[in-house]
Amino acid sequence: xxxxxxxxxxxxxxxxxxxxxxxxxxxxxxxxxxxxxxxxxxxxxxxxxxxxxxxxxxxxxxxxxxxxxxxxxxxxxxxxxxxxxxxxxxxxxxxxxxxxxxxxxxxxxxxxxxxxxxxxxxxxxxxxxxxxxxxxxxxxxxxxxxxxxxxxxxxxxxxxxxxxxxxxxxxxxxxxxxxxxxxxxxxxxxxxxxxxxxxxxxx
Amino acid sequence: xxxxxxxxxxxxxxxxxxxxxxxxxxxxxxxxxxxxxxxxxxxxxxxxxxxxxxxxxxxxxxxxxxxxxxxxxxxxxxxxxxxxxxxxxxxxxxxxxxxxxxxxxxxxxxxxxxxxxxxxxxxxxxxxxxxxxxxxxxxxxxxxxxxxxxxxxxxxxxxxxxxxxxxxxxxxxxxxxxxxxxxxxxxxxxxxxxxxxxx
Numbered sequence: 465x466x467x468x469x470x471x472x473x474x475x476x477x478x479x480x481x482x483x484x485x486x487x488x489x490x491x492x493x494x495x496x497x498x499x500x501x502x503x504x505x506x507x508x509x510x511x512x513x514x515x516x517x518x519x520x521x522x523x524x525x526x527x528x529x530x531x532x533x534x535x536x537x538x539x540x541x542x543x544x545x546x547x548x549x550x551x552x553x554x555x556x557x558x559x560x561x562x563x564x565x566x567x568x569x570x571x572x573x574x575x576x577x578x579x580x581x582x583x584x585x586x587x588x589x590x591x592x593x594x595x596x597x598x599x600x601x602x603x604x605x606x607x608x609x610x611x612x613x614x615x616x617x618x619x620x621x622x623x624x625x626x627x628x629x630x631x632x633x634x635x636x637x638x639x640x641x642x643x644x645x646x647x648x649x650x651x652x653x654x655x656x657x658x659x660x661x662x663x664x665x666x667x
Numbered sequence: 668x669x670x671x672x673x674x675x676x677x678x679x680x681x682x683x684x685x686x687x688x689x690x691x692x693x694x695x696x697x698x699x700x701x702x703x704x705x706x707x708x709x710x711x712x713x714x715x716x717x718x719x720x721x722x723x724x725x726x727x728x729x730x731x732x733x734x735x736x737x738x739x740x741x742x743x744x745x746x747x748x749x750x751x752x753x754x755x756x757x758x759x760x761x762x763x764x765x766x767x768x769x770x771x772x773x774x775x776x777x778x779x780x781x782x783x784x785x786x787x788x789x790x791x792x793x794x795x796x797x798x799x800x801x802x803x804x805x806x807x808x809x810x811x812x813x814x815x816x817x818x819x820x821x822x823x824x825x826x827x828x829x830x831x832x833x834x835x836x837x838x839x840x841x842x843x844x845x846x847x848x849x850x851x852x853x854x855x856x857x858x859x860x861x862x863x864x865x866x
Contacts, residue, residue, distance in 0.1 A: 529812075530802065532794060576806035583814045603777050603784040625787070632801070632817040632848075633794040634858045637782050640771050641859070 490556055494595040495548045498541040520546055521571055523626075527597075528577050528585065532627035532636075537601060540624035544597055546571070551596040551628070554586040588630040600625045600636045679730050686726070772857070793858065800848050815846045821854035 504519040505511045523543040526533055528550075535543075550571055557564040559582045568578050589596055602623040609619035625636055643649055753759075767776050770783035777783050797819060804810035820826070836844070854860070 530798060532798075534791075574806065576804070576811050579814075580812045584812060601781045602787060603781045625782075632819060633797055634790050634855075636787065636790060638772065638786070638790075638857050 490552060491594065493545050493548045493552065495544045495597060495599075496541075497545050498538065500538075502538050502542045504539060504542065521573070523547075524550060524571050525574055525577065527626060527628060528572055528581055529574065531585075531631040532625065532633055534602070534623055534625050537622035537624040540599055540626040544599055544626060547597055547626070547628070548595060550581070551585060551589065552594065554581050555589045555596075558582070558586075585628060585630075592630070596629055598627050598629060598636070600627075676730075676734075679733075683727050683730060789855065789857075793855065796850060796852075797848060813846045815843055818845050818847050819850060820847050821850045821852060823853055824860065 502516070503511060504516045506515065506519050509515040509518060519539070520543050523533075523535065523539060524547050527543070527547050550567065553561070553564040553567060559565060559568075559578070568581060572578055572581065585596075602625060604620050604622050606618050607621050609617050611617070627633075627636065644653075764778065766779040768779050769776055770786060773783060773785050775783055775785040801813060801817070804812055832845075
């Protein structure tokens with residue numbers, strides 16, 4: 465009876481004290497927060513704080529589903545800390561935590577994405593430190609913005625690639641690999657060294 | 668000298684404001700003062716350009732005269748062609764890129780703060796091919812995304828011997844097997860094969 469009363473009371477109050485936020489116990493997010501607050505707009509929703517969260521939620525859902533996405537630079541910068549926080553909660557707290565479950569329920573409304581987050585993404589970072597995401601900037605692209613009376617209006621967009629670390633895709637930026645260990649290069653190196661030795665010996 | 672000018676300007680402003688207030692209270696220029704109409708009170712209306720008021724000797728017009736300077740104004744209307752030439756000149760419309768660098772891998776040009784677009788185009792194509800296979804589950808039917816380690820296999824790749832795989836599983840490095848994704852193309856040179864599939 466006590467448990468049920470407490471449960472009902474907590475649902476009545478709905479204050480932050482009933483959900484231990486545990487912000488202080490979690491490490492700081494290793495993603496830079498954009499210094500200009502973005503007014504994220506989208507069709508069909510009135511542009512306000514709630515709409516901004518809706519746009520961010522769509523981005524985070526897409527990221528967890530696809531693990532890599534190209535989007536507008538300002539949106540990628542804005543959404544990155546939210547994605548980092550969600551992954552951090554999954555890694556540090558796990559699915560049994562009340563607050564984490566509530567956050568995942570709101571931020572990932574698609575089915576099977578909570579499984580993806582807890583069983584696929586979070587296990588990657590058990591021994592791997594933050595940041596859990598990467599953001600790369602692409603060259604600006606001229607894309608169609610809107611069409612008015614069959615006339616297409618173009619706009620120059622800044623695009624970024626946001627990805628979750630440890631994804632199975634090829635790296636966005638491949639580090640230049642050395643070809644020093646190729647057989648031909650090794651043989652050339654050895655032959656040059658041998659030549660140098662013979663010349664020094666002759667002296 | 669500047670501070671003196673400032674002080675004078677401030678005192679002038681104060682005096683002018685006082686004047687304006689007094690005039691408005693008095694009902695304007697030439698009107699009798701707002702006081703009970705007693706026979707003993709002699710009305711002294713303020714005329715234009717009268718002597719100095721009890722508080723100060725400056726007026727708004729005098730203040731304006733003090734601060735008058737000659738500003739430049741256009742003498743003639745700019746013609747349409749001249750205006751167009753100025754607004755749509757190449758120096759105004761086109762700005763050169765100052766921050767161009769060359770990609771080490773492919774030699775294409777890109778800005779310093781961006782990654783190489785040409786290199787990434789190839790990465791994007793391959794990523795989308797892999798994504799198509801990975802996202803082929805239907806969550807609304809109860810199917811789930813792949814949780815096992817993923818190995819991406821291309822045509823002409825040497826397939827690891829079954830023995831090696833069995834040994835790895837026995838050691839505990841791989842559990843429940845590995846999800847192999849077959850690609851219908853050859854492996855690109857820049858996508859190196861990993862020793863172990865990504866967890």
